[in-house]
Amino acid sequence: MFSKKQLFAKGMMDISPHMLSVIPFGIICGAIGVELGFSPYLVYAMSIIIFGGASQIVFLQVLSGGASSLVAITSVGIINSRHLLYGAVLSEYLDKLSFIKKLLISYFVVDQGFSESNKFFKKNKNEQHLHYHLIGTGGTMWVCWQIATLSGIILGSFVPEELGLKFTIPLTFIAIVVQDLKKIDHLIVMITCGLSSLLFFDAPFKSYIIISPVIALIVASLILRFKK
Template sequence: MLTKKQLFTRGMLDISPHMLSVIPFGIICGAIGVELGFHPYLVYAMSFIIFGGASQIVFLQLLSGGASSLVAVASVGIINSRHLLYGAVLSEYLEKLSFIKKLLISYVVVDQGFAESNKFFKKNRNEEFLYYHLIGTGCTMWVCWQIATLSGIVLGSFVPEELGLKFAIPLTFIAIVVQDLKKLDHVIVMITCGLSSLLFFDAPFKSYIIISPVIALFVAAILLRLKK
């Protein structure tokens, strides 16, 4: 049986390779926030509260583009709704913990940490304190993300405005979805989302940001049924 410290350390080591992509992404998030005209304290506070790269960029972009606070918050909620699935998968390993402990651990659960911990959990079901591996991955991600975001904020303050960093927003999301271009059903869903956003672009309160992914999810559900 591994001790709590050993499991925590293992989690830190398992998540470490992901830092090669997470740290540059964090720097971009911090720099973009400053570039879009937000106060550095606000950008860093957002990184502390939301703690999610894609969500933070979407939140900043929507607010800077004139979207209402309601639409911005709802969009972040939709993007982060995948964590409901993470929680459902991890629940069997955390069922003995108190509600407060589960709540605290949920704050540091991120995509990469979930993937590594879930893989470790399946191979080591008999370990008593498995959740320390999840805490190890989450805390490592959190510390590196905060440092990277802070570095980006400092960097964004020195980058000349004429050079601009706004181009990094579409490039970042292209990098996220480019791997899904290999699958036809994923391409259909992305095209549907893009066409829907154009069709409903003039919807009140910039709500096309919410309408288009909902339509795309509906199409994805139909495609899944057809595949089965």
């Protein structure tokens, strides 16, 4: 049986390798926010409130493109909807916790932390206080992400305008999706989303940002049914 401290330390150790990609991504997020003309205080506050790399970049890009606050917030909500699935999976191991504790812990659940903690939970189902491992992974991610974002904000404040960092936005998303280009069903969903965004580009309030992923999700669900 692991103690609470051991579980927390184990979570920190398991998530550590992911920092090699998370820290540069956080620096880019902070730098891009300043590059797009947002206040450093706003960029850092967003990093604390949203706490999600892709979501933060989308939020900044959508707002800087002239979309309404409602569209920006909805876009972030759609991107982060995967956390509903994370919660459904983790609920099996956290069912004894109070609602308040679950709510607080959910703030620290991110992609990499969920992946590592879920693997650990499956191998150690009989352990008590498993949530300390999740706090270890999420807490480590949070601290590193905030430091990286702050570093990016400082960097972005000193980068000359002619050496702008806006080009890193498409590069960042290419890096995220490039691994899925090898899978034909994922490729179909990506193409559907891209074509839908072009088709509905002139929709009011720049709502094509919401319409296109919804259409892509419908196509994805149809593909899953067909494969079954």
